[in-house]
Amino acid sequence: MKTGKRPPARSGRFKSGPAQIVTEFTQSVSFDRRLWVQDIVGSLAHAYMLCSIGVLTGQELVEIQDGLFKIAEEIGAGKFKWRPEMEDVHMCIEAELTRRVPAGAKLHTARSRNDQVALDMRLWVRAEIEQLRGEIRELQRALVGFAERHLDVIIPGYTHLQRAQPVPIAHHMLAYVEMLERDHGRFGDALKRVNVCPLGSGALAGTTLPINRELVARLLKFVDDRDRPRLTMNSMDAVSDRDFVVEFAAASALLGVHLSRLAEDLVLWSSSEFNFVRLPEEYTTGSSLMPQKRNPDVAELVRGKSGRLVGNLMALLTILKGLPMSYNRDLQEDKQRLFDTADTVRACVRIMAPMIEKTTVNEEACAMAAGDPQLLATDLADYLVRKGVPFREAHHVVGAAVALAEKEGKPLNALTDSEWQRLSPKFGSDVKEVFDLHQAMHRRQTPGGPGIREVRRQLKRWQTVLGAK
Numbered sequence: 001m002k003t004g005k006r007p008p009a010r011s012g013r014f015k016s017g018p019a020q021i022v023t024e025f026t027q028s029v030s031f032d033r034r035l036w037v038q039d040i041v042g043s044l045a046h047a048y049m050l051c052s053i054g055v056l057t058g059q060e061l062v063e064i065q066d067g068l069f070k071i072a073e074e075i076g077a078g079k080f081k082w083r084p085e086m087e088d089v090h091m092c093i094e095a096e097l098t099r100r101v102p103a104g105a106k107l108h109t110a111r112s113r114n115d116q117v118a119l120d121m122r123l124w125v126r127a128e129i130e131q132l133r134g135e136i137r138e139l140q141r142a143l144v145g146f147a148e149r150h151l152d153v154i155i156p157g158y159t160h161l162q163r164a165q166p167v168p169i170a171h172h173m174l175a176y177v178e179m180l181e182r183d184h185g186r187f188g189d190a191l192k193r194v195n196v197c198p199l200g201s202g203a204l205a206g207t208t209l210p211i212n213r214e215l216v217a218r219l220l221k222f223v224d225d226r227d228r229p230r231l232t233m234n235s236m237d238a239v240s241d242r243d244f245v246v247e248f249a250a251a252s253a254l255l256g257v258h259l260s261r262l263a264e265d266l267v268l269w270s271s272s273e274f275n276f277v278r279l280p281e282e283y284t285t286g287s288s289l290m291p292q293k294r295n296p297d298v299a300e301l302v303r304g305k306s307g308r309l310v311g312n313l314m315a316l317l318t319i320l321k322g323l324p325m326s327y328n329r330d331l332q333e334d335k336q337r338l339f340d341t342a343d344t345v346r347a348c349v350r351i352m353a354p355m356i357e358k359t360t361v362n363e364e365a366c367a368m369a370a371g372d373p374q375l376l377a378t379d380l381a382d383y384l385v386r387k388g389v390p391f392r393e394a395h396h397v398v399g400a401a402v403a404l405a406e407k408e409g410k411p412l413n414a415l416t417d418s419e420w421q422r423l424s425p426k427f428g429s430d431v432k433e434v435f436d437l438h439q440a441m442h443r444r445q446t447p448g449g450p451g452i453r454e455v456r457r458q459l460k461r462w463q464t465v466l467g468a469k
């Protein structure tokens, strides 16, 4: 951001303002102005407290409140003049207030930008987490809806990207609902540590004035579930702590990784090779060269953007590493990483929900893939186990059966009675039933498994948790 004016002399300590190039280098208002709501709300609470302890008169408080409201209105309407020579959002607002209202000069009593910025950041992250948790819920609902609509569709489940065992596509999607539930919980846990009030820590060593921290904490809703104010308990920690930003970035990075995996499944499934799903046209793009293409760019970008989230987390950790106590200007570098993480993760969660809602399933292709009898090789081993064969031996026998079928160039379920008998005398004529996919899906009864009944039970659980539409 170019600064128009020569910066003002900062205080009695300085004869001149900083060099122009320094102002440009150190300013943060070009990006931290995003904290303006939190900054004003924080100042309103602080001013109220200052009045309650007699630092401000009632009249001065009203003037400050009016002044801050007017500034808020102007910022909201895009009419406020941000001045980079004032460095940051905090100074811009305070300087403008003081220019209009002389009592503004008292607002910074017992406060430093160090505890002020810590407060603003906590307020900002708190609001962001609350919104994001709602968006995660929306995506979970979309996934549960998808699972419900396709309850009868069975696909191969994969390990090593090789066909492994059959699973309902619903079970596959509910796996992501579980991941998102943990993400939701992680943000909830982080919120508990975000929601602590640092104001009153001053620059690093509190204040000699008789402030009322509890009152400020209450006004700003930094309270526990029993309505008791929650205050940071070490002023040096409070002004230098950005753990809460790291936690937010870490939870976001992990959420991003989960979304990236989901996106990757959609990319694979929508390829001609899999052809399990068709992504909604409006969530795909064409190629500038190849007229036939319909590319899953949205899913790819979600996958790609998760890299930014991981990068932001690494950047934040690196900024903090090795900082001596307590506040250091390095901390100003936390903001762009935080804002980028918040914007990126929110956009990704937000776009996945409608895309999944409108994705259709190619039931024929799924049935064809899930009809591969080799997917039931493990069921075949279990069949022998039920007839008293030790599992290791059963595993070996079924392996031989698969090899035989491959050698004969026929599907596993097309071996003849005598071929089964030669493999093991334990194979009876009922062995054919093992290959009935419908029955196979009903045989799976374990909790957390892909059996149809269990998947239905899980869907019910999610409907209760999510209050699904």
Ligand code: ARG
Pocket: 028, 032, 088, 113, 114, 117, 327, 329, 331, 332, 333
């Ligand atoms: N813009 C600063 C930041 O984001 C605010 C705190 C500045 N404090 C200071 N002592 N220079 O960290």
